Amino acid sequence: MSIKKAIQNDHLAFWIIVNKDRMIRPDDQSLMMLCRWSALTFVRHYEDNIVVLGEYEKKSVFLLDTENEQLEHELPTVGLRGALMHGSPEQFGLFAKAWQYALFMRTHRYCGSCGNRMRQVDWEMATHCDRCGHRCYPRVSPCIIVAIYRGQELLLAMGTRHKNTGMYSTLAGFVESGESLEEAVHREVMEEVGVKVKNLEYFGSQPWPFPHSLMVGYIAEYAGGEITPDENEICDANWYHIDQLPLVPPTLSIAGQLIETTVARLKAKE
Ligand SMILES: [Zn+2]
Structure with a gap:
C-alpha cells in the first residue's frame, strides 16, 4: 500500500x-505500534518523512x-539493540531495515557530488540530486x-570494545575495497590473531x-601459526575446548549461531 493511501484511508x-x-513503543509489552495515522497526533507534522518498510502480519x-x-x-x-534482542526473527529484519533507512535519510540530505539538496525518490529507497543526477x-x-x-577446540577472542563484558566471540572484520569475502577472512584472521586458516565454508x-553491516559467516579450519593478538x-584470544567455553554471544546473533553450530559438529565427530 502506498503511503498516501494509508494516510487517506x-x-x-x-x-x-x-x-x-x-x-x-505503544506499551511495555509490545515493540511495534499498531494503529491508524489519525491516532499519531504527536508526529502529525512528519507526514513527509514516512517510508514504506514492508509487511508484518498482513499489515503494512x-x-x-x-x-x-x-x-x-x-x-x-x-x-535499538533492546528491540533487536526482544523481537522475533521477522521483527529483527524490520527493525534493522528501519534503523538503516533512518540513518540513510539523516546522512544523505545533500549531494556528495555537487552539494545540492537531495530529494527522496518515491518508488525506491534512494535519494536523488536533480541538479547533477x-x-x-x-x-x-x-x-x-x-x-x-582445531580438533575439539574453538578460537575465541575478546575484542577491545567488549573488554568489560567478559564475552568471547568469533573474529569479524569489514571487507575492504577490491577484496573477495574469502580473501577478507584470510586477511582478518591473520591481522587479528596471526594464524592461518583453510577449508573455508560459507555458513549464512x-x-x-x-x-x-551485512555479516557474512564462515566456518574455517586452523592451518598453522601461533595466536598473536593485534593489541588495537x-x-x-585463546583456544577453548568445546566442553569448556567462556561466556559467548547469544544465538540471536550470527556469532552465537556460528559457535553453536561448530560446537555441535565437533561433538558429532567425537
Ligand atoms: Zn548533485
Whole structure:
C-alpha cells in the first residue's frame, strides 16, 4: 500500500517511530505500534518523512523518523539493540531495515557530488540530486565473521570494545575495497590473531544495523601459526575446548549461531 493511501484511508498499520536512537513503543509489552495515522497526533507534522518498510502480519509497516526532536508523548521507548534482542526473527529484519533507512535519510540530505539538496525518490529507497543526477542508496557494508576450529577446540577472542563484558566471540572484520569475502577472512584472521586458516565454508548471513553491516559467516579450519593478538582490536584470544567455553554471544546473533553450530559438529565427530 502506498503511503498516501494509508494516510487517506486511515488503515490500521504498523508504525516504527524512531526518535534519536530509540524506538517509541505503544506499551511495555509490545515493540511495534499498531494503529491508524489519525491516532499519531504527536508526529502529525512528519507526514513527509514516512517510508514504506514492508509487511508484518498482513499489515503494512511504515517507518517514521522524527530525527532528534524532543517529542511530546508519554509512551515508553526502547533502544535499538533492546528491540533487536526482544523481537522475533521477522521483527529483527524490520527493525534493522528501519534503523538503516533512518540513518540513510539523516546522512544523505545533500549531494556528495555537487552539494545540492537531495530529494527522496518515491518508488525506491534512494535519494536523488536533480541538479547533477547523482543517486544514493542505503549503504550496506559487508563484514566477514568466522568460527575457527582445531580438533575439539574453538578460537575465541575478546575484542577491545567488549573488554568489560567478559564475552568471547568469533573474529569479524569489514571487507575492504577490491577484496573477495574469502580473501577478507584470510586477511582478518591473520591481522587479528596471526594464524592461518583453510577449508573455508560459507555458513549464512545476517544484517547487523550498527550501523549498516551485512555479516557474512564462515566456518574455517586452523592451518598453522601461533595466536598473536593485534593489541588495537583484541585484548585476549585463546583456544577453548568445546566442553569448556567462556561466556559467548547469544544465538540471536550470527556469532552465537556460528559457535553453536561448530560446537555441535565437533561433538558429532567425537
Ligand atoms: Zn548533485
